[in-house]
Amino acid sequence: MGAGGWNWNDAWIFVSAVIAERLERDRALHAALPVTGATLADLLAAADFLHQSVPSREDLEESVRRLAGAGLITVEDDMVEVAPAGEQLWRTRPFSGLSSAVMTLQTQLNRVAEPGWAEWDLSEQAYSSALREYIHRLADGR
Numbered sequence: 001m002g003a004g005g006w007n008w009n010d011a012w013i014f015v016s017a018v019i020a021e022r023l024e025r026d027r028a029l030h031a032a033l034p035v036t037g038a039t040l041a042d043l044l045a046a047a048d049f050l051h052q053s054v055p056s057r058e059d060l061e062e063s064v065r066r067l068a069g070a071g072l073i074t075v076e077d078d079m080v081e082v083a084p085a086g087e088q089l090w091r092t093r094p095f096s097g098l099s100s101a102v103m104t105l106q107t108q109l110n111r112v113a114e115p116g117w118a119e120w121d122l123s124e125q126a127y128s129s130a131l132r133e134y135i136h137r138l139a140d141g142r
């Protein structure tokens with residue numbers, strides 16, 4: 001396994017999905033709500049937190065397709081979840097702080113998995129809606 005075809009954006013989106021899903025899981029458990037995964041707005045927020053920028057629609061779509069196709073995340077409509085294989089990858093990564101998590105994960109991805117391809121389209125409307133929700137949260141201080 002591991003031909004080395006993963007890029008930095010793939011690792012960035014994967015780490016963002018892990019962070020977003022964990023935050024949403026904690027929020028749901030504390031509110032006694034069902035755990036449903038992270039929304040695209042949650043993913044954009046985590047990506048911005050990690051890299052002080054928001055991925056473009058095209059970059060997000062490409063990385064989600066590759067990660068979902070490799071079985072590391074699942075995505076349905078605007079909900080993203082880390083799949084069991086992704087959980088395993090995250091748990092077995094060499095430990096590093098968040099500042100180097102993306103680089104560490106890119107190296108780990110290239111060692112253990114090959115990019116896949118899943119049919120998933122992120123419309124401009126869905127992306128814009130997620131971005132607006134994220135910006136609204138920022139304005140509200142959430």
